[in-house]
Amino acid sequence: MKRSTLILLKTLVWLACLSPAAWLVWGAVTNNLGPDPTATITFTTGLSTLRLLTISLAITPVRLLLPQLNWLIKFRRLLGLFAFFYASMHLMTWVALYTGFDLNAMSADIVKRRYITVGMAAWLLLLPLAATSTSWAIRKLGGKRWNRLHKLVYVAAVCGVVHYWWQVKTGVLTPMTITIVVGVLLLARPVLALAQRRRKRVPAAV
Numbered sequence: 478m479k480r481s482t483l484i485l486l487k488t489l490v491w492l493a494c495l496s497p498a499a500w501l502v503w504g505a506v507t508n509n510l511g512p513d514p515t516a517t518i519t520f521t522t523g524l525s526t527l528r529l530l531t532i533s534l535a536i537t538p539v540r541l542l543l544p545q546l547n548w549l550i551k552f553r554r555l556l557g558l559f560a561f562f563y564a565s566m567h568l569m570t571w572v573a574l575y576t577g578f579d580l581n582a583m584s585a586d587i588v589k590r591r592y593i594t595v596g597m598a599a600w601l602l603l604l605p606l607a608a609t610s611t612s613w614a615i616r617k618l619g620g621k622r623w624n625r626l627h628k629l630v631y632v633a634a635v636c637g638v639v640h641y642w643w644q645v646k647t648g649v650l651t652p653m654t655i656t657i658v659v660g661v662l663l664l665a666r667p668v669l670a671l672a673q674r675r676r677k678r679v680p681a682a683v
């Protein structure tokens with residue numbers, strides 16, 4: 478891929494990733510975040526986290542299916558870091574607007590509400606991944622260990638989906654689409670890796 482195309486694509490990805498935050502800032506400045514601004518911020522940051530995590534999970538299966546899209550790997554770290562950025566904004570919304578920075582209220586919420594417990598687990602799982610996202614950390618850990626650690630992103634995505642289901646009212650099916658997409662991506666990776674290994678084992682016909 479040409480350098481200019483890569484720069485253009487990177488700019489577009491940055492703009493797309495920043496758009497939910499920009500939309501929230503614009504809504505706050507113009508006093509236009511709806512009747513319940515806290516709910517709007519929580520919903521936007523939570524959904525952006527889950528969407529970005531899902532897109533970053535899709536990169537490996539897409540590359541295995543379509544090797545001509547191998548360059549997508551250049552965007553995985555950026556998407557993962559933006560997912561962590563929105564997860565942290567989402568967490569801070571809870572810390573500031575739901576609990577009012579009250580440590581007792583926070584610990585009570587984490588213990589009492591299972592959707593908060595699993596949401597917290599998801600954020601804690603993303604933390605070491607964001608911390609080891611630098612080229613220096615990859616070198617220090619070594620490729621194999623780094624890859625093993627970064628498999629935690631699958632557990633984080635599952636926790637995120639469970640967190641979503643555990644807070645919607647009974648009968649509400651809004652989290653269904655993202656659940657199906659995450660489920661397919663979780664299955665796709667081992668299935669495609671197996672198919673690729675088999676293909677490599679079969680000697681090419683002369």
Ligand code: HEM
Nearest residue numbers: 519520523524526527564568571596597599600637641644
């Ligand atoms: C990877 C981590 C996380 C993801 C993907 C995620 C995702 C979501 C999503 C999609 C919603 C739905 C909003 C709606 O339908 O209104 C939500 C709501 C919420 N999340 Fe998270 N979340 C995560 C972590 C956390 C953490 C760490 C906390 C706090 C400790 C948290 C607290 C909340 C709260 C308080 C709500 C609003 C519940 C309500 O409407 O009463 N989340 N989250």
